Amino acid sequence: KAGVTQTPRYLIKTRGQQVTLSCSPISGHRSVSWYQQTPGQGLQFLFEYFSETQRNKGNFPGRFSGRQFSNSRSEMNVSTLELGDSALYLCASSPATGGETQYFGPGTRLLVL
Amino acid sequence: EDKVVQSPLSLVVHEGDTVTLNCSYEVTNFRSLLWYKQEKKAPTFLFMLTSSGIEKKSGRLSSILDKKELFSILNITATQTGDSAIYLCAALLNRGSNYKLTFGKGTLLTVNP
Numbered sequence: 001k002a003g004v005t006q007t008p009r010y011l012i013k014t015r016g017q018q019v020t021l022s023c024s025p026i027s028g029h030r031s032v033s034w035y036q037q038t039p040g041q042g043l044q045f046l047f048e049y050f051s052e053t054q055r056n057k058g059n060f061p062g063r064f065s066g067r068q069f070s071n072s073r074s075e076m077n078v079s080t081l082e083l084g085d086s087a088l089y090l091c092a093s094s095p096a097t098g099g100e101t102q103y104f105g106p107g108t109r110l111l112v113l
Numbered sequence: 114e115d116k117v118v119q120s121p122l123s124l125v126v127h128e129g130d131t132v133t134l135n136c137s138y139e140v141t142n143f144r145s146l147l148w149y150k151q152e153k154k155a156p157t158f159l160f161m162l163t164s165s166g167i168e169k170k171s172g173r174l175s176s177i178l179d180k181k182e183l184f185s186i187l188n189i190t191a192t193q194t195g196d197s198a199i200y201l202c203a204a205l206l207n208r209g210s211n212y213k214l215t216f217g218k219g220t221l222l223t224v225n226p
Contacts, residue, residue: 042218056211099205099212104155
């Protein structure tokens with residue numbers, strides 16, 4: 001089976017812009033979770049989508065949003081970018097919701113200037 | 114506030130050494146403890162520990178959970194340069210019908226030839 005894929009792999013934006021990241025889960029997986037990883041804060045949970053519904057949400061501002069399509073592909077959107085949003089954004093897919101046995105994608109490295 | 118603390122933050126060893134990585138947690142509604150290995154970008158799943166005192170093994174890696182003292186260790190014997198990575202532990206917590214996954218900041222392991 002193909003692994004989790006994320007596009008784009010690298011992105012440079014300026015403050016105030018918005019960005020959309022994409023994640024395609026492993027075939028058959030219905031849960032997609034998003035994480036932000038920074039050197040200072042480590043890996044932090046953003047949200048999880050399961051069967052097109054947001055099932056779980058971390059402590060991030062409303063500028064961070066997402067959605068999931070009927071084929072389980074997911075997008076994450078960040079509006080009004082801030083310098084502190086520079087990070088590695090990882091998505092992980094899982095056959096079911098619940099947080100266990102997640103398979104991570106390679107990530108999107110976002111740099112906000 | 115839920116906390117997961119890993120130690121040491123970084124470690125440098127020589128090939129063939131045995132290492133022990135620590136993960137302690139102070140959380141509510143604990144369900145499981147997860148270990149991941151992160152090389153370059155995508156974390157890969159290593160172990161999930163739910164019961165105290167039961168060692169899980171995979172080749173040269175093993176891990177055990179102590180739910181009374183609230184910690185887990187990850188052992189790597191006969192280390193190889195390919196073991197160089199960041200090792201992440203995460204506490205999986207119940208939150209009503211949902212869950213929360215809280216990560217530690219990781220231990221950076223460098224194995225020198």
